[in-house]
Amino acid sequence: MSVNKKELIRTAAIEVIATKGFYRSTTDSIAAAAGVSVGTIYNYFKNKDEILEYIFQTELAHRAAIFAELKDLTVPSLEKLQLFLEAHFTEIKANPLVGQILVRERQVGHDALDGVRAFVEGIPQKIASLLQLSIEAGEIKPCNPLIISAAIFGAVEAVVRIAVFTVDPEERNRLLDQAPVELVNFISSGLAK
Amino acid sequence: MSVNKKELIRTAAIEVIATKGFYRSTTDSIAAAAGVSVGTIYNYFKNKDEILEYIFQTELAHRAAIFAELKDLTVPSLEKLQLFLEAHFTEIKANPLVGQILVRERQVGHDALDGVRAFVEGIPQKIASLLQLSIEAGEIKPCNPLIISAAIFGAVEAVVRIAVFTVDPEERNRLLDQAPVELVNFISSGLAK
């Protein structure tokens, strides 16, 4: 029951924060959206920041799980990257509100929020490791993985941003379908030997 | 009196906001950093939000000026893009604090801040128009300029983010020198026919 309640609050917080932004979202409004009282929030989260952390942590965990699955696959590293991006976009499509938060609240509070930082730095790191493997395997031409992985993630997030703030659901889904293809194509050719 | 007060406040605000983030920057602290009283801020800005707007507006104006200069150049559109990115990175290098703000405070206040929105949407639009010309000129392969320009700007900003939050100045400058080369290379090959 208690696990469900934390989830309940997380879900409600996503709606509120995606709509109003983190700093403009009050704990009261999150509580109201969750159908609990403010006090209850503090039984599951140490403070308001931790709610946002938890949202990012949850998403990072999802992405990490995807990476873990991909790790054992016997396909070229570059293809793993493509598969990851597709999975990423699929999740965004399933929950665009989370997408809004991921691209908007990333820098909240001095980067002092560990969960947020872990996400923002963690994804590019994983991409970087794939790139490194890909370079070593001679699949792609040499590059600075730190810079290029950041660039890739930045490109991805920018496209997510466009899609996610598109209000018309039909158009948004079209973008989210088309984007990974365009993106992967753009990235792949860029990395082509 | 010799120094323009509005500029004085803008400069001070950049330091404060870059360090603490917009929402954690108080008008008092901005005033203190500028060596004026709070009241003076409100002689030049309608409210706190407008300070941030003005920062973005100023940067957008710089970028627009660069574009204007490039427009008349008789070089391939793709090369214009490279020149723009180089100019962008040069400006960031000259004032990394502004860079921090550009990548961090982009989504402040519901995207309701016109100056911020103008910047965030304006740059990709200009890139998109260069891409369009480039496609028409047969310089690059066809793509969705909307998506790809967003991707490019996202990639650029992500790299700016890394550089700009690198505390060691030497390392930061190295990154800012290396990044445009890597990036342009990444982008160009990606767009190669």
Added chain:
Amino acid sequence: MSVNKKELIRTAAIEVIATKGFYRSTTDSIAAAAGVSVGTIYNYFKNKDEILEYIFQTELAHRAAIFAELKDLTVPSLEKLQLFLEAHFTEIKANPLVGQILVRERQVGHDALDGVRAFVEGIPQKIASLLQLSIEAGEIKPCNPLIISAAIFGAVEAVVRIAVFTVDPEERNRLLDQAPVELVNFISSGLAK
């Protein structure tokens, strides 16, 4: 907890506002007088204006209750007016601070405060209706009830003002006892010999 908080704040606000005037009364000082924190005020009132509104609303409700009681009495309408004025002065006598506010803060805020307006317009209206009945019953000579009811209420309030700002309690009470007699006499038969 036993005492209703909203009432507690209303009572404290009456003391503060009567003493310093509405515009010079700070929410902090009202909170202090009530023995609560500022925040608590805002749990019961939307803003400072609403405190004043509530004070007037409360008094209007008292007066309306008196009118309601008088309605069913089988006495001449003019006598009802006398009874009302006596009740009014009795209430003022019981709480002179409220009296001070009623005569001083009447026009606060552009007449935009509904509670205040309701009071200032409501009492004369009720008086006017009594006058109308009285005229129809042939008890008094015809007159413009709108003007005369305003005049009566104005006369009453002016006398309340004198009494209520008399610092010596004995003298004040003497005035408040004498005033309704003089007033009703004056109203009933004017200065005519």
Added chain:
Amino acid sequence: MSVNKKELIRTAAIEVIATKGFYRSTTDSIAAAAGVSVGTIYNYFKNKDEILEYIFQTELAHRAAIFAELKDLTVPSLEKLQLFLEAHFTEIKANPLVGQILVRERQVGHDALDGVRAFVEGIPQKIASLLQLSIEAGEIKPCNPLIISAAIFGAVEAVVRIAVFTVDPEERNRLLDQAPVELVNFISSGLAK
């Protein structure tokens, strides 16, 4: 020239204060309405309060002049009162904005403003002296002049209030014409049939 400028400011202040109320009128807006700069106001008035004082002082001086003229007339005291009220209403009719201020800003700032107090207490005192004379001359029945003069002034001001806040000029003038007649009649002979 300097006398004219003080008048200029007084006139502008009347417009602003009548419209927005004293506490909501800024010195800036008064200066703007007068077509001078804030600084200039402080060359003619020690502070904002003094502007309001001056407005009341000016009106009191007008009323005092009327009384002075009436003093030497060889008519019954009660008739002098009637003449005074008529003159009062005539002035209000000529400048309703001043009327608004007279009835609204009377209690501003703790009654601490001498000019305001002088007006609010001065007029009833003059009325009281007329009543006293009238009683002594056996023209009217005995009464407490303090109370009755306050009542009369209160009645007058309440009617002024109604008239002055009537937006339609035609209707306002009709009220201002009708009111003194009704009022004087009411005062002279009350409601008695």
Added chain:
DNA sequence: TATGAATGAGGGTTCATTCAT
């Protein structure tokens, strides 16, 4: 005298957090 930019104390309001029930 006139100006109006600069001042900064002060005030209304918000909202994350606590804790007694």
Added chain:
DNA sequence: GATGAATGAACCCTCATTCAT
């Protein structure tokens, strides 16, 4: 665990007043 009234520090903004030009 759940509640939600109470808290009060903190913040944005206003505006009467000053004073150098």
